[in-house]
Amino acid sequence: MRVLFTTVPLHGHFFPMVPLAHALRTAGHDVLVAAPVNFTGVITEAGLPAVPTAPPLNFAEIMIKDRNGRPVAPAKSAAERHEIAGRAWGRLTARTLQRTLDVVDRWRPDIIVSEPSEHAGALAAASRGIPWIEHGWGISTMPECRPPAADELAAELSGLGLTALPEPDLHLHVCPPSMQRPHAPGSRNQRMRYVPYNGPATLPDWSLAERDRPRICLTFGSILPRFGSGDFRGLLTRIATALPGLGTDLVVGVEEQIAAAWQPLPPGVRSAGWLPLSLVAPSCDLIVHHGGSGSTLTALAAGLPQLALPQTADQFDNAACISVLGAGRQLLDDVTVEAILAACRELLTDPGYRKHAAALAAENASQPTPAEVVEVLHELTSTLV
Known part of the structure; x- marks a missing residue:
């Protein structure tokens, strides 16, 4: 099985996926992680192969300026924070989408695993008919950010023949059940133990x-x-x-x-x-x-x-x-x-x-280990492909 992981260039979004990526490799599957080129060093330091999806991207620029370079007004409420974040992830997706599509077409993954803020992997999966897993990174995956992200990506969605951001074939949750926000009705969910990874380290x-x-x-x-x-x-x-x-x-x-x-x-x-x-x-x-x-x-x-x-x-x-x-x-x-x-x-x-x-x-x-979840993903791809 070939598994493509996609992530925005932020440690806190990528790190929770590392244990599953290693579990997949240990089980004999091929893994590749896609991100902007200035983040590929973080990926390779985790012992995983990387592929760039964009030139170096300045995170601050993505967050505080719109597509025309105009400053984004600071948020004054929770709703405005979600609006700003969602549109920022949309702008980032627009920058990485074409290269992500190229990687998918050439490497031909059997499954795509993306963290919730990275939409290029989801769009590539939907447009190419590939199973897609949303890998959570915490208590909330901030679903409130999806509508503004979709609005920001209206042109890109239309170009792929899509009318909305796709829903994943499986939500993968990495926090204990007592902490989890309510699931979307009808969504398919899988829990996994949170295994901390904080980058390459030596015990002091x-x-x-x-x-x-x-x-x-x-x-x-x-x-x-x-x-x-x-x-x-x-x-x-x-x-x-x-x-x-x-x-x-x-x-x-x-x-x-x-x-x-x-x-x-x-x-x-x-x-x-x-x-x-x-x-x-x-x-x-x-x-x-x-x-x-x-x-x-x-x-x-x-x-x-x-x-x-x-x-x-x-x-x-x-x-x-x-x-x-x-x-x-x-x-x-x-x-x-x-x-x-x-x-x-x-x-x-x-x-x-x-x-x-x-x-x-x-x-x-007490939650399933990454190794146990590998079997779940294998069964999922067998039934969906």
């Missing part, structure tokens, strides 16, 4: 050393420290400086060029730089993050309480879900250093949060 020696103080991990992913609104870097610095005041060790996961500006590191900070979250989380007692799907589900897999400070997109869904299920807290309006310290103190001292986090970790571990 200090993560295995004995310790006599709680350890907090602070991370805000790969996008917000670079593109976050307002004085986001300043807030991150203030949080990192204040947290050791709780009598804890602090591990900061942030890109090296940002961490370099903090030298010398604030007292009590154990490390700074790009950290392998899946390897570091089990050695921590609490994670403070932005509510990104990768951070949320990696912490969940480790049974770790969380404090989420959501900023955009599905981060609000992730933060709310963790809070409602008692595995952590979220801060929305009162995002001050004082409020963060108070929330961290509560999360470290109330054992109920760790109890609920452990229950979610166990629920995740």
Whole structure:
């Protein structure tokens, strides 16, 4: 079986698909991952073969400018956030569609697996009669973004003889059932255990050393420290400086060029730089993050309480879900250093949060493995082709 994966050039969208891609290769199937050329290095670092679908694409340009280069007005509501994101994914699809079609026609995959924001793979599958799987990356796949994406892609859809974005032959969900948003009526669904992958990594020696103080991990992913609104870097610095005041060790996961500006590191900070979250989380007692799907589900897999400070997109869904299920807290309006310290103190001292986090970790571990899902995909292609 030949399986083509397609992804937008974002770590948090691609990383959840890596375990399934490796499971397919281990089972003897051919795998290829398609993305803009400036993301192919991330794919090959994951040990997977890549094929470019577009020249280098500037993510910020795609998000903040329309097709004519005009600035996109900032969102003032959740509906506007979905509109802006959906249209951005539509613009990205328009840039990658032709090359994706060429890859499909020449490589001839038996099945296409795409993450929810990458529509070129779905369009290629629909137009070429190939089974298509939507591989989720978190609690929500943001279906609210699909209508504006379809509107943005009206010309491309028409050119392929399509009237709407196609529905997948299978939705693949990678979060525990208790966290999942309701499915679309009549949709076919398959669950899979979330297996954290955060990029190539070496286990830090200090993560295995004995310790006599709680350890907090602070991370805000790969996008917000670079593109976050307002004085986001300043807030991150203030949080990192204040947290050791709780009598804890602090591990900061942030890109090296940002961490370099903090030298010398604030007292009590154990490390700074790009950290392998899946390897570091089990050695921590609490994670403070932005509510990104990768951070949320990696912490969940480790049974770790969380404090989420959501900023955009599905981060609000992730933060709310963790809070409602008692595995952590979220801060929305009162995002001050004082409020963060108070929330961290509560999360470290109330054992109920760790109890609920452990229950979610166990629920995740009970889901089908990527290897088991490979058999599901094989059976699916046999019945659909």
